[in-house]
Amino acid sequence: MEAKLNKKIEKKTGILSTLINVLVPILLALIIAIIPILIQNENPFKVYFYMIFGNFTSFDNIATLFHTMAPLILTGMAIGISFKAGLFNMGVESGVIVSGFVTAVLGYYLKSWPKGVLIPFLFLVGAICGIIVLIIPAILKAYLNVNEMVVTLLLNYAYIDILKYLTTYVDGIRDKQAGYIKTFTIGQNASLTGFLGSSFTLFFFIAILIFFILLFLIKRTKLGYRIDALGKNTCYSEAVGLNVKKSIIGIMLLSGAIAGIAGAGWLMSDKKSYALDFSGSPGLGWDGMVISLLGAHSPIGILISSLFYGILKAGVNYVSFNTIVPGQIILIIQGLLILFLSFKIFTNKSSIEYIRLKNFINKCELYFEKKKNKRQKIEVDKE
């Protein structure tokens, strides 16, 4: 009876503290962002009004909102799984741009392929690009314990320079008729067209589908345990017999594949050709980081916060259209959000946290014991 009550209280306080942990940073960021708006001599309430409610004024705008959300869900998940496993993987951004570039080039050259084959093929190629981008940092982290954050951040710069070179100087990639540096526009068969003339495409459903596949993997298979265990304590995981190296590589590559799909989908549904500002500013990968932090790296949280962040990101267009504030205000809000999300108001250092941790360790031990028993059984059978 008492245990049940404790659990109830624990659940309630848990939800309350997470809510406060998320809402207070959002409010603080929006309040501090008033200062640069005031410098521009603009009414902050008007700006926030357009930013939030501008999205819901017409069917087209709502469609645009969901369209903006699609890559954000994916990059949010890509960052979320690696951050939760304690891997500060910043290679999501490079995964997005590399797969976008490759999709643009292939979408142009393979435009004679039928639509039903070409689009799945391009998504697959995008995922593979994301994996290739992350394979070096993953192996370095797993086998040599090289700091993955430094490596991925440095390689980001390298990939940006490589893609810049390829789009600018290579014949057959750059579209010289265009007024700015970009690749050829992809063929009709490679592009995802919007329903009912809006910008809302199939990509949103693909993103949601991938989200639910990931949710299933995390909640119902051992992937979720691996991620949790790695994030909580690598030493413990290794001592207990979890294959840390394989898990790190697996999680990083999965994250890369999701990022690649995001890049390919964003190119096919929105940009249609690779230009130097393909990922936008802030890039989709960095958006994913804010979303993942807002959602506390949990799948459902990431879905909700990608809706919230999508509102801000799509709303900025209406802000710069209706007021004198430039769209760069979103960059400042993003930075402030990350800053205030970096600390927790409720750290839950009480006995509740202790009980939770104990439960988790018990679960882990049970899981590994089961596995050990299974292995022993197999060995006995073999003998």
Add this chain to the structure above:
Amino acid sequence: MKVIDVILINTFIFALPIVLSTLGGLIAYKLNIVNIGLEGFMLLGGLFSGLGVYYTKSYVVGLLICLIFSGLIGLIYAFFAIKLKSNFIITGFAINVIAGALSAYILITMDRKDLDLNVVNAENLKLVFSGTENIPILNGLINSHSPMFFITIIIFILLVVIFNSTRFGTYIKVIGENEKAARAQGIKVDLIKYLALILSALIVGLGGFAIAVEQIKLFTPDIIAGTGFIAIAAFYCGNGKPSSSLLYALLFGLAKALAFTLAFNMPQVEGILKIVPYVAIVIVLTVTAIIKRRKSLMRGVYQDE
């Protein structure tokens, strides 16, 4: 021989901000705080020194403004990391994002694309010896150094002295190794952390000044281009020791200078040569990790964390 001279001079120019940022980041690293925000600290240093130089047209005033604001940013970072017990990796990353956003926003508010900082004419401040032009390598080594070069040398010597023979430096090392033990000994941990982080921010801010005012002589939001992360790689490779971190920073500066000089002579592949420093650093990081691993007596990769 002339090429070697050019490469040497370029090495010093490119290595200077990396060295400053490495030395600053190293202080935080000794406290067991890996400051990912070095990039942002440098950009903000460059932004405020740029604004100062642009409006007052004075080198010294720009330097002072840079120092004041860098200290302030260091204080904010320290407040988050110490008082609010934040995840300092994410705080550092937030500072990177805010720095980029703020510089872009301020430039747009001023209705400009960049800030021209050539008004102070940093070239004229360089120390030039007249007698050495004909001596090959020596000329590249000692001639035409900017004031910041000498400031960097002074900072380096100061840091070595602080870490090796003052109480403050010892306390920093103690806190980095075991904070609880330091607290138990009655060391004022928070105060020392605040001081060290502000000192670190000041030095890193000078790195931004070196890039904006002396190296590029122009301020745009993308002038730093990964220098902060290169610095992080440098003190990782150098294991947190000032002298070996300095060597790695110089090595990375050399890689940048080589790429720059080659690109100058082969403009058709310039774009691809830009990646050389980044790839070189990743390779160096890998090699040092392999060496570290061989020396280590522990079993398993993750035991030391």
